[in-house]
Amino acid sequence: MSIRLQQISKHFGNTRALEPVNLDIHEGELVGLLGPSGSGKTTLLRIIAGLESADTHPRSGKILFGDRDVTHVHVRDRRIGFVFQHYALFRHMSVYENVAFGLKVMPRNRRPSTGEIRTRVFRLLEMVKLEDFANRFPAQLSGGQQQRVSLARALAVKPDVLLLDEPFGALDAKVRQDLRRWLRRLHDELNFTSVFVTHDQEEALELSDRVVVMSNGKIEQIDTPETLYRHPANRFVFEFLGDVNHLEGKVQNGILTCGDARLDVDLPDGHEELLLRPHELRLIETPTAHAHLPVTVTATVPVGAEVRVELEADWLANPWLATIRHADFERLGLTRGQRLYVEPRRWHRFAQQSPSFSPSPSTA
Ligand SMILES: Nc1ncnc2c1ncn2[C@@H]1O[C@H](COP(=O)(O)OP(=O)(O)OP(=O)(O)O)[C@@H](O)[C@H]1O
Numbered sequence: 001m002s003i004r005l006q007q008i009s010k011h012f013g014n015t016r017a018l019e020p021v022n023l024d025i026h027e028g029e030l031v032g033l034l035g036p037s038g039s040g041k042t043t044l045l046r047i048i049a050g051l052e053s054a055d056t057h058p059r060s061g062k063i064l065f066g067d068r069d070v071t072h073v074h075v076r077d078r079r080i081g082f083v084f085q086h087y088a089l090f091r092h093m094s095v096y097e098n099v100a101f102g103l104k105v106m107p108r109n110r111r112p113s114t115g116e117i118r119t120r121v122f123r124l125l126e127m128v129k130l131e132d133f134a135n136r137f138p139a140q141l142s143g144g145q146q147q148r149v150s151l152a153r154a155l156a157v158k159p160d161v162l163l164l165d166e167p168f169g170a171l172d173a174k175v176r177q178d179l180r181r182w183l184r185r186l187h188d189e190l191n192f193t194s195v196f197v198t199h200d201q202e203e204a205l206e207l208s209d210r211v212v213v214m215s216n217g218k219i220e221q222i223d224t225p226e227t228l229y230r231h232p233a234n235r236f237v238f239e240f241l242g243d244v245n246h247l248e249g250k251v252q253n254g255i256l257t258c259g260d261a262r263l264d265v266d267l268p269d270g271h272e273e274l275l276l277r278p279h280e281l282r283l284i285e286t287p288t289a290h291a292h293l294p295v296t297v298t299a300t301v302p303v304g305a306e307v308r309v310e311l312e313a314d315w316l317a318n319p320w321l322a323t324i325r326h327a328d329f330e331r332l333g334l335t336r337g338q339r340l341y342v343e344p345r346r347w348h349r350f351a352q353q354s355p356s357f358s359p360s361p362s363t364a
Pocket residue numbers: 012015016017035036037038039040041042043044199
């Protein structure tokens with residue numbers, strides 16, 4: 001089922017939660033709504049669900065599910081499954097009863113037989129690997145297991161659309177990771193259309209076919225994770241999608257200067273701010289002819305396959321972060337207090353007036 005939003009806006013009193021937005025979600029797509037707190041993600045999801053109504057003035061928007069105009073259709077008639085952050089499982093019902101609930105309360109003419117309900121519930125419990133837990137109660141399950149029951153329950157009624165609001169928000173990192181895989185697998189296997197809300201960049205990039213990046217009630221960009229990362233539409237998207245180091249200074253005759261730091265840049269004279277990703281910084285023991293960026297190591301933290309290195313310097317307003325391979329970490333014998341130089345492999349800049357993205361070639 002495709003979803004189309006046309007000119008949907010929302011005010012709560014004087015607060016504008018959503019500017020008029022247009023959004024096309026294709027049938028079978030898994031779309032993430034990503035943005036900082038208060039950017040309007042939940043409001044947008046609730047409007048798709050029919051739990052919240054969009055503004056009707058000054059200009060009324062439209063919501064289409066496939067060809068069906070559902071703008072004024074009640075939530076219960078939209079054929080939607082929900083999964084929320086706080087597992088709203090019925091605590092007095094077993095896992096089996098929780099998953100079967102939506103089927104048992106269907107109108108008589110649509111309700112499957114008891115046998116069919118049983119088959120469908122066990123099929124879903126198998127898919128989320130909880131078939132041995134059918135008789136347990138929610139309190140006897142871990143957070144991740146409860147969320148898998150929530151997923152199975154939402155899918156039991158064969159929704160056209162599955163909506164998830166920070167579904168894994170309350171869980172620890174490892175469980176979140178597992179549940180993402182569950183969701184992706186179920187999505188691909190059962191082929192429904194899903195929209196989920198998250199403020200976690202990694203979750204959005206890993207799980208989504210396309211990501212909708214939002215800020216201040218506006219859609220900043222809608223793209224595949226790959227395109228978002230490589231071609232951010234503006235500075236907000238670039239900064240929101242990952243850690244960024246800033247280098248601000250004056251360019252004269254192709255050299256950017258900031259205190260005793262210097263970097264060759266192919267830019268016209270004037271004030272510039274360059275943005276650098278942590279993995280695009282190389283740490284070296286002596287400056288090069290093109291880059292003289294002296295720094296001091298203030299902390300080193302091994303994280304997975306990389307080491308995060310915090311760097312400070314008099315010429316820096318805020319510390320920098322570099323991520324390097326363990327092999328480089330060992331080769332350089334990095335310790336706190338060590339003095340080094342940075343050589344950017346690449347930098348980025350966004351023109352002040354226009355929101356265009358100007359990736360630079362390597363400056364090395
Ligand atoms: N029921 C409400 N009454 C008044 N203002 C609201 C209501 N719901 C949301 N808002 C406001 O609308 C804006 C968008 O809120 P929304 O919950 O959609 O953001 P969000 O991106 O989902 O944030 P979070 O990640 O913190 O949940 C915020 O400024 C919020 O304060």
